[in-house]
Amino acid sequence: MAWRKYNFWVYIMANGRNGTIYTGVTNSLSRRVLEHKLKEKDCFTKKYNVVNLVYSEHYTYIINAIDREKEIKDLSRAKKIALIESQNLLWQDIAIDE
Numbered sequence: 835m836a837w838r839k840y841n842f843w844v845y846i847m848a849n850g851r852n853g854t855i856y857t858g859v860t861n862s863l864s865r866r867v868l869e870h871k872l873k874e875k876d877c878f879t880k881k882y883n884v885v886n887l888v889y890s891e892h893y894t895y896i897i898n899a900i901d902r903e904k905e906i907k908d909l910s911r912a913k914k915i916a917l918i919e920s921q922n923l924l925w926q927d928i929a930i931d932e
Contacts, residue, residue, distance in 0.1 A: 842899035844906065845926045846889035847879055851925050855914055856883040859903040863890060873882055887929035889918045 843863040847856045847870055856879050860866035867887045873880040893899040906914065922928060 840894065840896065842893045842896050844893065844899050844902045845887060846892045846906070846914070847884045848888045848918070848925065849882060849884045849929040850886075851915070853909075854884050855911070855918075856884045857903055857906045857914075859896075859897050859899045861896075863887075865912070866930075871929070886925070888922050888925050890928070 840861060842859060842861050843866075844857070844859050845863060845866070847858070847867070848854065856870075858866065869875060870879045870887075871885045873885075879885070891899075891902060893902065906917065910915070918925065
């Protein structure tokens with residue numbers, strides 16, 4: 835099967851360094867982050883007020899993005915924090931730059 839090239843993102847949303855962390859994958863980072871921020875869907879991020887985009891990675895193939903999402907979800911909390919802080923030491927909402 836030939837894989838078509840697209841844009842995919844693995845992303846991490848949070849409600850603070852010591853709060854809840856959510857990892858997801860999407861083909862439209864700006865749309866997905868906006869959905870989280872508007873709390874349009876009755877989901878985990880709405881329940882825990884997880885509205886700040888704190889980390890993202892870009893992929894060309896969905897299979898790579900899904901594999902990476904699973905990898906991040908399997909990390910310990912300490913390793914997820916280290917990953918976020920490798921790009922975003924202050925846990926700022928980087929969606930403002932999107």
